[in-house]
Amino acid sequence: MNIKATDIRKGYVLRFKDRIVRVVSSTHHTPGNLRAMMQVEMKDVSNNANINHRFRADDTVEKLNVDFINMEYLYQEGDSFVFMNTENYEQTYLTAELVGNQAGYLLANMKVNVSFIEGKPVSIELPPRVTLKVTATEPGIRNATATNVLKPATLETGISVGVPAFISEGESIIVSTETGEYMSRA
Numbered sequence: 232m233n234i235k236a237t238d239i240r241k242g243y244v245l246r247f248k249d250r251i252v253r254v255v256s257s258t259h260h261t262p263g264n265l266r267a268m269m270q271v272e273m274k275d276v277s278n279n280a281n282i283n284h285r286f287r288a289d290d291t292v293e294k295l296n297v298d299f300i301n302m303e304y305l306y307q308e309g310d311s312f313v314f315m316n317t318e319n320y321e322q323t324y325l326t327a328e329l330v331g332n333q334a335g336y337l338l339a340n341m342k343v344n345v346s347f348i349e350g351k352p353v354s355i356e357l358p359p360r361v362t363l364k365v366t367a368t369e370p371g372i373r374n375a376t377a378t379n380v381l382k383p384a385t386l387e388t389g390i391s392v393g394v395p396a397f398i399s400e401g402e403s404i405i406v407s408t409e410t411g412e413y414m415s416r417a
Contacts, residue, residue: 234294236269236286244276244348246293247284251276253354276353279328298347299356304337312337314345314355325352335390336361336408357408362417363387364403368394381413 239245243254252273261267267288274281286292302314302323311324312334323345327334329352336357337343344356368384381393384404392406394413403417 232294232296233291235288236271236290236292237267237288239269239271239286239292244295244297244346244353245273246295247273247282250282251295251348251353252282255281276348276351279331295348297353299344300347302343302345304339304341304343306339307334307337314343317342323352325355329353330355332411333357333408335386335388335411336363336406337388338363359409360405360407360414362403362405365394365398365400368398368400370399 237259239254239257241254241256245252245254252275255272255274257269257271259267259269269286269288270283271286272281272283301317303317305313305315305322307313308324310327312327312330314323314325315321316323325345330337333355338361341361342358346353346356363386365384366387369382380396382396383391384394384398385391386404386406390411392404392411392413394404398404398413398416405414405417406412407414
């Protein structure tokens with residue numbers, strides 16, 4: 232289905248110059264008295280290459296239909312992540328390149344949406360926040376709620392997040408999967 236460049240939104244999957252790309256961000260610009268344009272940042276699905284392109288407002292681009300399948304993360308096997316379709320229990324192996332930085336937020340039995348184009352997995356969509364346990368950090372300071380100084384903490388999945396001084400080892404915290412920042416205690 233062809234759409235106008237001004238209708239491009241984050242998350243869309245497009246066919247651009249005979250490549251399948253996923254839109255990472257799109258910004259509409261109208262500089263002074265010049266014509267409107269769309270500045271679009273995209274990622275090539277096959278090789279994860281970044282592509283920046285400026286579309287004119289009257290350009291058209293082909294939007295691809297994407298199938299979203301609800302899946303459950305099971306475990307990591309070597310360089311692959313194993314997901315199970317919750318409807319037919321079929322297992323799918325996704326590469327570490329496809330999962331990318333989101334691997335640090337994956338916990339066993341977590342439900343995610345995996346998008347497929349023509350039967351090929353393209354990306355995963357995590358919940359907006361996850362609850363993770365702090366495995367290593369400096370000792371907590373009592374009554375240290377007035378300061379907004381952050382200290383590093385290692386979480387159960389291996390990622391490091393800045394947390395307030397009052398968080399101690401063994402506590403569970405809520406982390407944003409979009410920004411990777413501490414949100415609150417669990």
